[in-house]
Amino acid sequence: MSKYTVAGLVSWLFSGLLVGFQAIAVFMKMEDKMVWKSLTLVDFLDEGHLTWLDGISRGAFYTIIHFIVTMPLYLLLFFIGVQFFIMNRLTTPK
Numbered sequence: 216m217s218k219y220t221v222a223g224l225v226s227w228l229f230s231g232l233l234v235g236f237q238a239i240a241v242f243m244k245m246e247d248k249m250v251w252k253s254l255t256l257v258d259f260l261d262e263g264h265l266t267w268l269d270g271i272s273r274g275a276f277y278t279i280i281h282f283i284v285t286m287p288l289y290l291l292l293f294f295i296g297v298q299f300f301i302m303n304r305l306t307t308p309k
Contacts, residue, residue, distance in 0.1 A: 217307065223299030230292035237289070253287035 233254065241251055257265065265284065271277040283291065 217303050219299045219303035219306065223296040223303065226292050226296035226299060230289045230296065233289045233292065253289075255286065255288055256284045256291070259288075 237251065237254070244250075268277070268280060268284070271280065
């Protein structure tokens with residue numbers, strides 16, 4: 216297996232673990248209704264690390280970056296894994 220395949224599998228593993236732990240956290244709450252809270256990069260990074268987003272003009276680039284930063288983390292890890300598999304396919308000689 217190549218390094219891209221391993222990185223893709225690890226990314227998918229962490230994505231699955233994150234979904235599993237979030238599901239367990241939902242079921243462990245003693246409240247009457249269950250609420251799924253999706254973790255994002257904004258939850259993990261300090262506000263100081265994201266101030267550069269305010270300096271970007273409001274265009275397509277800002278929209279894309281804002282979408283990536285506020286995307287649920289398990290989906291971000293899943294799509295990063297897909298990108299690693301695509302990179303593996305493109306770099307593997309036929």
